[in-house]
Amino acid sequence: MQTITTAAALRAALSSRSGSVAFVPTMGALHDGHMALISAAVASHDIVVSSIFVNPTQFNESADLDAYPRTPEADAALLQAHGCDVLYLPEVADVYPGGTDESLTAGLDFGSLTARMEGANRPGHFDGVAQVVSRLLEIVQPDTLVMGQKDYQQVAVVRSMISQLKLGVELLIVPTVREASGLAMSSRNRRLSIPETVAAATINRHLSAVTAGLAAGWPARELEAIALRELGLHPMLTPEYVEICDGDTLLPYENGAPVREIVVATAVRCGPVRLIDNRLFVPSLAEEVNP
Ligand code: PAF
Numbered sequence: 001m002q003t004i005t006t007a008a009a010l011r012a013a014l015s016s017r018s019g020s021v022a023f024v025p026t027m028g029a030l031h032d033g034h035m036a037l038i039s040a041a042v043a044s045h046d047i048v049v050s051s052i053f054v055n056p057t058q059f060n061e062s063a064d065l066d067a068y069p070r071t072p073e074a075d076a077a078l079l080q081a082h083g084c085d086v087l088y089l090p091e092v093a094d095v096y097p098g099g100t101d102e103s104l105t106a107g108l109d110f111g112s113l114t115a116r117m118e119g120a121n122r123p124g125h126f127d128g129v130a131q132v133v134s135r136l137l138e139i140v141q142p143d144t145l146v147m148g149q150k151d152y153q154q155v156a157v158v159r160s161m162i163s164q165l166k167l168g169v170e171l172l173i174v175p176t177v178r179e180a181s182g183l184a185m186s187s188r189n190r191r192l193s194i195p196e197t198v199a200a201a202t203i204n205r206h207l208s209a210v211t212a213g214l215a216a217g218w219p220a221r222e223l224e225a226i227a228l229r230e231l232g233l234h235p236m237l238t239p240e241y242v243e244i245c246d247g248d249t250l251l252p253y254e255n256g257a258p259v260r261e262i263v264v265a266t267a268v269r270c271g272p273v274r275l276i277d278n279r280l281f282v283p284s285l286a287e288e289v290n291p
Pocket of ligand 1: 025026027053055058129132133151154
């Protein structure tokens with residue numbers, strides 16, 4: 001695996017190779033969830049590029065940015081072991097040569113996609129994500145962008161950005177990887193104490209109860225309220241939201257509406273971190289997918 005720190009060197013390295021390129025953007029502190037993205041990329045493309053860049057413009061809390069785990073040596077070893085060909089490991093100035101105020105994304109309108117959930121709770125977050133992903137796509141110029149289902153709203157925003165900017169890149173979405181306890185893998189999990197990790201594992205069980213409720217035809221708003229209340233009963237968990245949304249518009253799902261897929265999404269504070277997770281329910285199949 002080649003490790004490259006500048007956009008110019010990355011372009012030079014990629015232009016000397018031929019074949020399809022898959023790109024896996026990350027913020028490092030890599031785990032098996034990221035490796036599932038790398039493996040999906042390796043399985044379907046000739047060249048796999050991954051980036052590790054803790055993007056300052058998407059953090060709405062500076063404490064979260066400062067505390068974001070940074071483990072570059074271990075990350076590089078994992079990427080190499082899983083067949084990544086090129087690691088792009090830039091400094092902020094390489095990604096944003098004109099400063100972080102520069103925006104390739106001015107004029108984008110995400111409509112209802114950013115109105116709720118993470119969009120409502122993390123002001124500016126998705127503008128920062130769209131800014132960095134559009135810039136990274138400009139640098140890497142991949143055929144396929146590979147992202148994880150765990151950040152469902154992020155994926156919806158990036159899909160919309162690709163379509164609005166007519167970037168012509170494919171989006172490959174990989175299901176969430178979970179610990180044996182059901183806890184969705186996340187770089188932030190390593191900041192949890194053991195009791196907090198045990199507490200966080202219950203989040204997934206509450207989401208499962210919601211999808212079971214949807215399968216049984218329970219009213220969506222009632223299921224949201226029950227899950228929020230039950231999560232909040234745990235002394236180590238402070239839920240911010242549980243929302244049952246139309247997976248395409250991210251507007252509240254109304255029982256019986258003819259939607260392609262329903263996303264049950266939550267954000268929960270646990271100790272020093274804020275965790276997000278989701279489950280998907282497909283009404284036409286009357287069942288959950290990618291649990
Ligand atoms: O999901 C992430 O890790 C980040 O939001 C991403 C897509 C790498 C952009 O910084």
